[in-house]
Amino acid sequence: MRVVIGEGSCGIAAGASKVRSAIEALMTANEPFVLGSTGCIGMCFLEPIVDLYEGKELVKRLVKVTADDAKNIVEAARSGDLSLVEKIAITAEDEEFLSRQTRIALRHCGLIDPVSLDDYREADGYQALEKALKTMTPEQVIEEIKVSGLAGRGGAGFPTWFKWNAARQSPGDEKYLICNADEGDPGAFMDRAVIESDPHSLIEGMLIGAYAIGAKEMIVYVRAEYPLAITHLEIAIEQAKKANLLGENILGTGFSCDMRIKAGAGAFVCGEETALIESLEGKRGMPRLKPPFPAQKGYTDKPSNINNVETFANVSWIINNGGEAFAAMGTENSKGTKVFALTGKIRKGGLVEIPMGKTLRDVIYGIGGGIRDNKEFKAVQMGGPSGGCIPAHLLDTVIDYKALAATGAIMGSGGMVVMDESTCMVGMAKFFLDFTALESCGKCVHCRIGTARMQEVLTRIVKGEGKEGDIELLEELCEAVKDGALCGLGQTAPNPVLTTIRYFKNEYEAHIRDKKCPAKECVDLLTYSIDADKCKGCTLCAKKCPAKAISGEVKKAHIIDDNICIRCGQCVNSCRFGAIIVE
Amino acid sequence: MCNCNCNGPKSDLSLLEDVLNEYAGSSGNLITILQKAQNIYGYLPKDVMYCIAERVGVTPADVMGVATFYSQFRLTPIGKYLIMACQGTACHVNGSERITAALSEYLGIGNGETTADGLFTLENVACLGCCSLAPVIMINGEAYGNLTPDSAVSVIKALQEKEGK
Numbered sequence: 079m080r081v082v083i084g085e086g087s088c089g090i091a092a093g094a095s096k097v098r099s100a101i102e103a104l105m106t107a108n109e110p111f112v113l114g115s116t117g118c119i120g121m122c123f124l125e126p127i128v129d130l131y132e133g134k135e136l137v138k139r140l141v142k143v144t145a146d147d148a149k150n151i152v153e154a155a156r157s158g159d160l161s162l163v164e165k166i167a168i169t170a171e172d173e174e175f176l177s178r179q180t181r182i183a184l185r186h187c188g189l190i191d192p193v194s195l196d197d198y199r200e201a202d203g204y205q206a207l208e209k210a211l212k213t214m215t216p217e218q219v220i221e222e223i224k225v226s227g228l229a230g231r232g233g234a235g236f237p238t239w240f241k242w243n244a245a246r247q248s249p250g251d252e253k254y255l256i257c258n259a260d261e262g263d264p265g266a267f268m269d270r271a272v273i274e275s276d277p278h279s280l281i282e283g284m285l286i287g288a289y290a291i292g293a294k295e296m297i298v299y300v301r302a303e304y305p306l307a308i309t310h311l312e313i314a315i316e317q318a319k320k321a322n323l324l325g326e327n328i329l330g331t332g333f334s335c336d337m338r339i340k341a342g343a344g345a346f347v348c349g350e351e352t353a354l355i356e357s358l359e360g361k362r363g364m365p366r367l368k369p370p371f372p373a374q375k376g377y378t379d380k381p382s383n384i385n386n387v388e389t390f391a392n393v394s395w396i397i398n399n400g401g402e403a404f405a406a407m408g409t410e411n412s413k414g415t416k417v418f419a420l421t422g423k424i425r426k427g428g429l430v431e432i433p434m435g436k437t438l439r440d441v442i443y444g445i446g447g448g449i450r451d452n453k454e455f456k457a458v459q460m461g462g463p464s465g466g467c468i469p470a471h472l473l474d475t476v477i478d479y480k481a482l483a484a485t486g487a488i489m490g491s492g493g494m495v496v497m498d499e500s501t502c503m504v505g506m507a508k509f510f511l512d513f514t515a516l517e518s519c520g521k522c523v524h525c526r527i528g529t530a531r532m533q534e535v536l537t538r539i540v541k542g543e544g545k546e547g548d549i550e551l552l553e554e555l556c557e558a559v560k561d562g563a564l565c566g567l568g569q570t571a572p573n574p575v576l577t578t579i580r581y582f583k584n585e586y587e588a589h590i591r592d593k594k595c596p597a598k599e600c601v602d603l604l605t606y607s608i609d610a611d612k613c614k615g616c617t618l619c620a621k622k623c624p625a626k627a628i629s630g631e632v633k634k635a636h637i638i639d640d641n642i643c644i645r646c647g648q649c650v651n652s653c654r655f656g657a658i659i660v661e
Numbered sequence: 662m663c664n665c666n667c668n669g670p671k672s673d674l675s676l677l678e679d680v681l682n683e684y685a686g687s688s689g690n691l692i693t694i695l696q697k698a699q700n701i702y703g704y705l706p707k708d709v710m711y712c713i714a715e716r717v718g719v720t721p722a723d724v725m726g727v728a729t730f731y732s733q734f735r736l737t738p739i740g741k742y743l744i745m746a747c748q749g750t751a752c753h754v755n756g757s758e759r760i761t762a763a764l765s766e767y768l769g770i771g772n773g774e775t776t777a778d779g780l781f782t783l784e785n786v787a788c789l790g791c792c793s794l795a796p797v798i799m800i801n802g803e804a805y806g807n808l809t810p811d812s813a814v815s816v817i818k819a820l821q822e823k824e825g826k
Contacts, residue, residue: 344731651809
């Protein structure tokens with residue numbers, strides 16, 4: 079038997095390393111089972127996860143495992159008696175989280191050991207590379223990608239074949255293929271999962287792309303906040319070099335290509351391709367004017383092509399299975415599958431890959447199990463700071479580049495943050511403007527100053543100092559920033575504001591006119607009081623109150639002094655009788 | 662030797678020699694050099710940046726420009742424990758602001774500041790990517806998830822106890 083621990087970043091954060099130490103401590107020299115490791119399985123809500131394999135077959139998946147379970151796991155692995163671990167086995171309902179998905183980009187995630195080239199090869203790894211190099215011309219590769227309809231998964235959705243073709247056609251011997259792994263959208267982590275869990279599929283996809291455009295060097299620009307992804311990719315690159323899959327004369331075909339990693343240093347704007355190139359050149363990551371496009375003049379002014387991690391992760395599947403098989407999934411203008419990072423107030427959060435054309439409801443309710451704590455679904459945020467909030471009445475919107483754009487949000491890189499009734503939408507808009515105002519590189523006046531002014535207006539609204547005309551002012555600023563910004567960051571920065579005004583204008587009005595926050599989140603607009611009928615005088619809230627704002631005698635109703643109250647909410651959390659009224 | 666004229670404390674520049682020998686040949690490596698320098702010194706001291714500018718062949722202003730552009734670079738020393746408080750969307754939706762406020766109040770420091778005893782630096786960071794554990798903080802590489810204001814403060818208290826405070 080093999081005992082395999084899910085050791086992606088999420089798994090480790092949830093305690094997978096402690097589980098590993100506990101199991102290792104119980105193991106002796108001659109165990110009848112081996113201990114293995116895998117990447118992100120994608121069921122973050124059940125981490126840490128331990129899988130028991132008999133040969134190739136998964137016989138039991140154990141979830142929310144703690145160090146205390148180690149003894150039973152070791153006993154079960156020794157004896158084969160799985161009843162010992164039945165208590166922590168995954169339920170049939172939770173299994174549907176995976177069985178309802180169609181995994182292409184994530185096809186190996188959680189199934190193979192990320193740093194084992196043998197595992198990757200056994201799972202058909204590097205067959206697509208061999209096929210492309212030995213039986214296809216670069217033009218045929220580009221044609222196959224064209225047939226597949228693969229579009230950029232980083233957010234913009236630009237056809238991949240078109241970019242590859244432009245870079246191929248561009249004159250020059252020195253060309254670069256760059257992978258954008260600067261996954262900056264707060265709330266998105268699918269690219270990290272792919273690199274951590276299946277680094278060879280990124281290398282293989284990139285090699286096929288490099289062959290197609292005629293590049294001799296590949297660069298992966300990874301966020302420095304992803305240390306495990308960088309480590310795994312470094313190991314995979316070394317393995318590929320030793321196996322003649324990287325470097326000179328790859329697989330004896332005469333094609334040569336090298337690969338290196340560049341760690342980013344933390345700047346959201348570097349997700350924009352020309353800013354990323356500036357950063358690769360060691361400069362401040364400020365976008366360039368286009369044209370010339372990177373395909374003409376990119377890294378060190380040489381023709382360059384940039385794609386996102388998930389885009390590359392699809393490439394070898396397409397070459398193996400044919401572009402038509404990929405294009406058979408999805409809608410008329412969006413082909414294949416898309417990976418989403420499902421988070422927020424969702425019952426089952428994690429990585430979800432589904433064919434285009436499914437609805438938001440399919441993802442949030444069908445796979446994600448709906449909203450936590452039986453609350454009401456309010457909105458889903460897609461596309462991060464460039465995207466928008468899609469409200470409940472549009473839950474049946476299909477996942478498709480055009481259909482999502484029509485809502486005012488975007489497909490984006492795949493962040494899907496679910497919100498319930500307790501999330502203030504004005505606060506949400508402010509949250510994103512805080513982010514973009516901070517991350518604006520400062521090159522364009524409209525973006526630099528416009529986002530700061532919008533942030534100011536939103537800040538005063540959530541503080542209860544909003545004025546009549548603020549909504550109109552915001553809308554005017556939004557248009558100006560959209561028109562006046564050079565790059566995608568500025569052009570899309572107004573989206574979170576525009577979509578929340580479009581769908582939740584009543585919340586803005588409640589803040590401005592009535593000085594109320596309907597979601598009861600904006601602390602400056604709340605008042606705390608105690609329901610004298612419900613209060614038992616247990617004194618717990620008075621003890622918890624850090625501002626000493628609560629007074630009263632034992633077994634008699636307490637009162638809160640609003641002048642002293644700092645609105646921290648500790649009393650609400652401590653009261654067992656639901657006696658604290660928040661308005 | 663560097664000819665920097667700054668009056669600040671002098672850093673041991675010999676520690677940087679290997680990094681400079683390997684990377685200083687190209688200005689394209691500036692970010693990499695700064696990352697490695699920060700790994701050595703914990704932050705980017707002024708004389709180190711002057712030294713890098715001279716060896717790479719760019720102006721000190723170029724180096725300062727890059728160092729201030731990227732959020733990873735720090736111009737002041739940090740505490741023994743770097744508390745990274747995630748400000749990602751999922752953490753925001755799950756109440757990260759209350760976590761940051763509680764830590765800030767307990768430690769008596771704001772974003773980017775270090776406690777007087779040199780133990781803790783509090784830093785608001787972009788998404789750490791552990792969204793399913795939101796709200797999350799990460800201290801010296803270890804993640805703590807599903808926090809409440811109370812449990813976040815308990816994490817700090819445990820570290821203080823370990824340090825005998």
